[in-house]
Amino acid sequence: MAKYPPYVNSYGQLSKLFTEIKKASVPPKFAQDFMSSMLGLKSSSYRAMIPLLKNLGFLDQGNVPTQDYKDFRDDTKSGLVLAKRIKETYSDLFTAHEYANKLSKEELTAKIITLLGASKADPNIRCIVGTLQELFKLADFTGKHKIEIKKKQADEGVIEKIPHEPVEKLRQLGISYTINLNLPATTEVEVFNAIFKSLKEHILGE
Numbered sequence: 001m002a003k004y005p006p007y008v009n010s011y012g013q014l015s016k017l018f019t020e021i022k023k024a025s026v027p028p029k030f031a032q033d034f035m036s037s038m039l040g041l042k043s044s045s046y047r048a049m050i051p052l053l054k055n056l057g058f059l060d061q062g063n064v065p066t067q068d069y070k071d072f073r074d075d076t077k078s079g080l081v082l083a084k085r086i087k088e089t090y091s092d093l094f095t096a097h098e099y100a101n102k103l104s105k106e107e108l109t110a111k112i113i114t115l116l117g118a119s120k121a122d123p124n125i126r127c128i129v130g131t132l133q134e135l136f137k138l139a140d141f142t143g144k145h146k147i148e149i150k151k152k153q154a155d156e157g158v159i160e161k162i163p164h165e166p167v168e169k170l171r172q173l174g175i176s177y178t179i180n181l182n183l184p185a186t187t188e189v190e191v192f193n194a195i196f197k198s199l200k201e202h203i204l205g206e
Contacts, residue, residue, distance in 0.1 A: 002116045004124055005090055006055035010045035011130040017041060017049050018082075018138055022073050029063045052131075056085045079140025086135055093132075101136045105129060 008014070020039040027034045030050065035041045041049075053059045058069040072081045086101075093100045097111055109129050112118070118125060 002092075004116065005093070005112075005128060006052050007124070007128040007131040008048045008052050009127050010043075010048065011127060011134045013041075013043075013045065014049070014131070014134040015138060017046065018072070018078075021069070022075070022078065026065050026070055026073070030059050030065055030069075031063055056082075056089050058085070079138070080143065082135065083139035083141045086132075086139055090132065099141075100132075101139070101141050105133065108132060 017039070020041060024038050027038065030053065032047055032050070035046050035049070050059070050063065053069075054061065054063075056068075058066055058072065060066055068081050068085055072078045083101075087094050090100070092115055093111065096115055097103065100108065100111065103111060109125060112125055112128055112132075113120060113122075116122075116125075
């Protein structure tokens with residue numbers, strides 16, 4: 001039988017864990033005392049969350065928060081960061097089914113059983129499926145938030161607009177104009193494409 005993927009028995013408490021991580025400052029080390037004193041997670045059931053955070057890439061082997069941990073605390077990135085980490089941590093599952101996050105509980109259970117070669121009576125299957133479903137709820141697999149951010153960056157890139165006049169009319173009058181752009185600090189091509197597409201549609205009238 002294949003090795004069990006990362007899971008916790010108290011998967012119903014994952015939402016609270018990640019909510020509290022966003023609220024608190026980043027600790028030098030993520031230990032049990034930090035969870036109980038700073039996050040208010042005093043139950044012993046939360047101890048198993050630390051190995052899960054390591055498996056997800058939010059903590060290194062010394063329990064030091066990683067860049068993904070820090071990025072997750074940003075509401076504009078959290079869902080995307082978690083989705084990325086889930087896909088990497090449970091790569092076998094997403095290789096078997098690209099949209100595993102969209103599977104129903106029954107479908108996900110069947111897929112896990114098949115991948116592990118486990119028995120339907122295996123009590124760990126319920127916890128694996130429960131852990132995955134709770135993580136899926138917190139993640140953003142659509143990339144929608146990223147698209148909205150890029151659109152905002154593109155909109156902010158145009159700092160000066162001219163009065164909207166038909167371009168052909170301006171050409172007939174022999175009028176020319178200059179457009180000044182303040183491009184955002186990014187290397188992503190999609191942002192620049194969005195800026196110039198907006199210029200073409202709303203200013204050049206093409």
